[in-house]
Amino acid sequence: MQLSPQQLKTNIQFIAQQVGFDDCRFSIAATSPHSDRFYEWLAEGTAGDMKWLERDPHRRVDPREVVPGAKTVISLALNYNPGEHPQSDYRIAKYSLNQDYHDIIDGMLKDLNEALAEMGGQQRYYVDTGPILERDFATASGLGWNGKSTVQIHPKLGTWFFLCELITTLDIPPDQAHPDRCGKCTSCIQACPTNAITSPRKMDARRCISYLTIEHHGSIPEALRPLMGDRIYGCDDCLTACPWNKFAALARETKFHAKQEIFQYSLRDFLTFDEKKFRHVFAKSPIKRIKLEKFLRNICVAIGNTGDVGDIELLQATAKQHGMLVQEHAEWAIKEIQTRQ
Ligand code: B12
Ligand code: SF4
Ligand code: SF4
Structure with a gap:
């Protein structure tokens, strides 16, 4: 029996939840409405050493360039809130206090992909490293909105979640976009130790501590070193400052809970x-x-x-x-x- 688009949608959302995802929403596979901002960002050189972002930028803004005949982008959220951990004389970003999310999410996406293939779809799936503006498509699907920090905010999960997606040839009714709920708040911009958020929803990655400690290969510019404080891997200051984290719950996936050994x-x-x-x-x-x-x-x-x-x-x-x-x-x-x- 042929499933209706709405039945397909309900089935996929059910399977996504069974696989372990915290949210699953849909948008039309079309050019991102913010593609100009991405090209501008690249042209300004603010991506620093991340030259891989400049490779085939047209693919990154349009999923149909990645999967010919693509109709839908399925955006998924996975809570990684690691909970409390012992005191230490350094800070590590919350997402990296235990196992690597790429490994965990890849397995989950594989399961979902198999289910979609059985429904007749052809897909490519990505977490983080794929040629797609993950936050733009999550915004289009109404999963959340891009906060002034540029981080995607989910109304229930706050900031502590990963994004991933499947680009599929299945034609699934899209969800409504989420309204921007930042209002007059500017807490994230004020909290940034290096002034990397140069204006709302715009960042100079070369100043971001996450970039400096993870992506940047060479010597860290001397002027920025004192501003890094005790942060040794990534940075969470603009996320921690966000009031939408007030009700953020602990991750269901225990492999993201803070691994106590690191704090020895x-x-x-x-x-x-x-x-x-x-x-x-x-x-x-x-x-x-x-x-x-x-x-x-x-x-x-x-x-x-x-x-x-x-x-x-x-x-x-x-x-x-x-x-x-x-x-x-x-x-x-x-x-x-x-x-x-
Ligand atoms: C490169 C990259 C980085 C770089 C650059 C960050 C950046 N802001 O671009 C660095 C190394 C600094 C970085 C840091 C972090 N990252 Co990172 N990163 C990426 C990556 C690979 C690409 C992002 C990208 O394309 N940037 C290009 C710029 C131009 O995009 P942008 O800043 O989002 O700007 C867009 C929007 O703001 C939009 N826009 C502009 N104006 C407006 C206005 C409105 C109204 C709207 C709706 C949109 C909008 O247009 C722009 C162009 O698309 C994504 C994965 C992916 N494939 O998407 C992960 C990703 C964004 N990172 C992630 C994480 C977790 C982090 C850190 C929290 C890690 C940490 N704790 O150290 C920090 C957060 C820092 C921050 N404030 O963003 C998650 C974010 C999840 C979420 N909830 O948002 C992602 C999605 C990875 C994943 N799969 O989960 N990251
Ligand atoms: S991650 Fe840290 S350094 Fe980067 S923009 Fe956010 S607060 Fe600033
Ligand atoms: S801290 Fe305030 S301005 Fe920044 S993302 Fe959160 S709600 Fe938006």
Whole structure:
């Protein structure tokens, strides 16, 4: 029996919930209404080292370029709110306190894709790394709205959720877009330690601590280092500031709950990590993606901002043991500590 478009929709939403997603909504596979903003952003050079964003930008703004004959984008949300964790002398973004979301969500999308294929659809599915403006299509589907921080806000989940999507040839009735509920609030813009949100819904990624600690490969610009404080992987300040997180519940997926083991270590402990230890502690974590050198670079910046003379000997030893990148940041940290004294 042929299912009606509305029956297809109800079935897909039911399966998405069974697979574990927290929300599932639909938009028409068409050019993003904000594609101009994306081209502008690229042209201004604010994407920094993320040259992969410049590859085939027309594909990123139009899902029909990715799946010929695509009719619908299915946007899905997965809550990652990791809950409370012990105190530490550093900060790591909430999304990376346990297992890598790419691995978890990929399996969930695979299940959903199989179900859609049985309904007669052809799909491509993505989480994070695919050629699609995930937040624009989530906005179009009414899943939430792009806040002034540029982060997608969900009326129930707040900011703590991942996005992913399936681009499908199935023709499914679209949902209504969600109204923008930021109102006069500017908390996220004020909370940003590096002024990376240059105006509402516009960011200079080169100033964002998430970019500097994760995506940026080389030396961190000296002017920005003091503003990074104790943040060693990602940044949550513009998310934490958002009042829409007031009722955000803990993630159902326990693999996102804060892994207590990470908090056994201090910044000084991290500085002594070698390849083997780094790979062991961050085995399933997204943190392993930045590799040891960049991790140590970030640790040096945090110690430079928060450490004391007791850290100098260890920083000197670290500078001797590692390549130019770590050496330069360790020497900077020593100077910062000495200046503070
Ligand atoms: C590149 C990237 C980054 C870069 C650049 C961030 C950025 N703001 O663009 C860096 C490394 C800095 C980054 C940081 C983070 N990221 Co990131 N990132 C991406 C990625 C891969 C592409 C984003 C992109 O295309 N940017 C281009 C710019 C131009 O897009 P934009 O800022 O969203 O601007 C658009 C809209 O604002 C819109 N627009 C403009 N004006 C208006 C007006 C209205 C009314 C509306 C509706 C829209 C609108 O037009 C613009 C063009 O499309 C996406 C995954 C994906 N494939 O989409 C994940 C993604 C956005 N990141 C994610 C996360 C979790 C983060 C961090 C929270 C991680 C952390 N804790 O450290 C931070 C948040 C920082 C922030 N304030 O955005 C999640 C966000 C989930 C959510 N709820 O929004 C995503 C979707 C990954 C995922 N699959 O879950 N990220
Ligand atoms: S993630 Fe941090 S640095 Fe980046 S825009 Fe938000 S508050 Fe600013
Ligand atoms: S902090 Fe305020 S302005 Fe920023 S995204 Fe949340 S509601 Fe919107």
